[in-house]
Amino acid sequence: MKHIYLLPLLMLTACAGSRLESEKSIMVCGTYTADGSHGVYSIVFDNGKLTVEDSVAANNPSYLALADDMSHIYAVREDGENSGVYTFDFDPATGHFGESRFAAEGNNPCHLAIVGDKIVTANYSGGSVSEFEIGANGIAWNGRTMAAFAGCGPDSVRQKTSHIHYTILTPDSTKLLATDLGADCIYGFAVKDGNITLQDTLQLAPGFGPRHLEFSPDGRFCYLIGELSGDVMTLRYEQGTLTPIATIECDSLHVRGSGDIHVSPDGKYVYASNRLAGDGIRTFAVNDDGTLRNVGYTPTPSHPRNFVISPQGNYLIAACKNDNVIVVYARDKATGKLTPTGERLSLSSPVCLKWVK
Numbered sequence: 598m599k600h601i602y603l604l605p606l607l608m609l610t611a612c613a614g615s616r617l618e619s620e621k622s623i624m625v626c627g628t629y630t631a632d633g634s635h636g637v638y639s640i641v642f643d644n645g646k647l648t649v650e651d652s653v654a655a656n657n658p659s660y661l662a663l664a665d666d667m668s669h670i671y672a673v674r675e676d677g678e679n680s681g682v683y684t685f686d687f688d689p690a691t692g693h694f695g696e697s698r699f700a701a702e703g704n705n706p707c708h709l710a711i712v713g714d715k716i717v718t719a720n721y722s723g724g725s726v727s728e729f730e731i732g733a734n735g736i737a738w739n740g741r742t743m744a745a746f747a748g749c750g751p752d753s754v755r756q757k758t759s760h761i762h763y764t765i766l767t768p769d770s771t772k773l774l775a776t777d778l779g780a781d782c783i784y785g786f787a788v789k790d791g792n793i794t795l796q797d798t799l800q801l802a803p804g805f806g807p808r809h810l811e812f813s814p815d816g817r818f819c820y821l822i823g824e825l826s827g828d829v830m831t832l833r834y835e836q837g838t839l840t841p842i843a844t845i846e847c848d849s850l851h852v853r854g855s856g857d858i859h860v861s862p863d864g865k866y867v868y869a870s871n872r873l874a875g876d877g878i879r880t881f882a883v884n885d886d887g888t889l890r891n892v893g894y895t896p897t898p899s900h901p902r903n904f905v906i907s908p909q910g911n912y913l914i915a916a917c918k919n920d921n922v923i924v925v926y927a928r929d930k931a932t933g934k935l936t937p938t939g940e941r942l943s944l945s946s947p948v949c950l951k952w953v954k
Contacts, residue, residue: 613901619644620907623692626916626923627658627672628951634945637661637672637685639692639953645912645925647942648770655692660708660718661951663687669735671716673706674699677735680706682716682729684736689953702740703727704885712773713791715763715817717743719775724748726786728793745793748780751803752853753778762824763809766815770835772796776807778824783807783839799839800827809857814864818887822858822869827851829858829869829881831888843888850875857903862910866892866933870901870915878904878915878926880933893936905950912938916947923947931939 613925619642628634636655641648656679658672667689674681680703688821704723714728716737725745729737750756756916760779765773765786768926773786773793781803785794801807806825812818819832820841827848832839847869848855852871860866862884867881867889881889898920906913906928913926913935925940 620909622908623650623689623953624914625661625687625904625951625953626664626844626944627661628944629657629659629675629918629946629948630655631657631921632945637694638944639687639694640923641692641694641879641944642907642914645889645927645938645940647914647923647925647940649942649944650692652699653685655685655697658683658789658949660706660764660949661953662709664711665737665802665951667953670694671709671711673709675705675707675721677705677722680720681740682706682709682718682737692953698736698738700729700738700740702729708763708767710773712766712788712793713794714859715791717773717793719761719764721760721762721778724761724777724779726761726764726784726873731888743793744784744786746777746780746784748777748782750779750781750806750825753808755806755825756781756804762807764930767834768812769837769838774810774839776810776821778808779793780804781807783810783821785837785839799831801841805830806851806853808855811858811860812895813860813883813887814862820858820860820867820889822847822855824855825853827853827855827871829867829889833887842886845889845891847871847879848875856901859904859906859934861906861930862908863930865930866896867933868904868906868913870897870904872900872902876901876917878935880935882933892933893935895926895937898924902948903950905952908954910954914950916950917918918946918948921945921947923950
């Protein structure tokens, strides 16, 4: 396989005749593997063009995280009682994978986060949060259940019990937040001296179905998407406390399939995806008080489960699971508008994209 050597990010000189700055990097993609995917892929991103560089075998590596030095990639194995966490050796300069290892724990983990010297997984089916130690060699091992929940909400199908969907460290690194789609709440875990301990719970409106969230670049606000409500909630974050301040509609069709959410690098726009019908990405502008206003909607191929914004903010790249394709949109930094570039990379069931920085 041809080797491609890249500087970690970017050429800052504007392209002649183009409003976009040049961007060149590598991303990695996690997939579901039932329909022929190999596992995790590395993809060269070169000014809006996508090319697969390498791949490594794995079973349903549906969410990824990268070590700070990018020498290891961690992936969930979403496989019922055979679930756990993979560790892959990785060369960020070439995008090539090395040796892989696996540590078992959890039940259908759908997200993982790095918290100090630990990996934390959100276990959807288990309604629990697990932690794995990261050894001196960068390998995740010794998994154990950290907390388990048994709440429920009004949706008789998807809220019969707790479903932990996402975890994220707060900007001040004092708290780990975990969303419970099944029980309509956010759990707050205190992070101190290497220990992660359940501290408090924020109860949301019945049927909200919290899925993913992301903080503003300045850390003052948090944006939470409700898979079941189809709304995006703005919360203020201050001294370890989240306070809801506003909610805005994301899914105008009310099909209960909202997916991912991300904030632009400059903090001026928030993007959120919808699935199941009218698939696409809604664009919100951020007001001075942190609340949102709707400024547009961009259709996508089927099931945009995950998307990323390029490091300089010039592009949005969406992983559309059901149509087996990754698509690229040019992003106008001034207006937030997304425009299809026509670039598409065929890949079986792509569900997670991460930049190698």
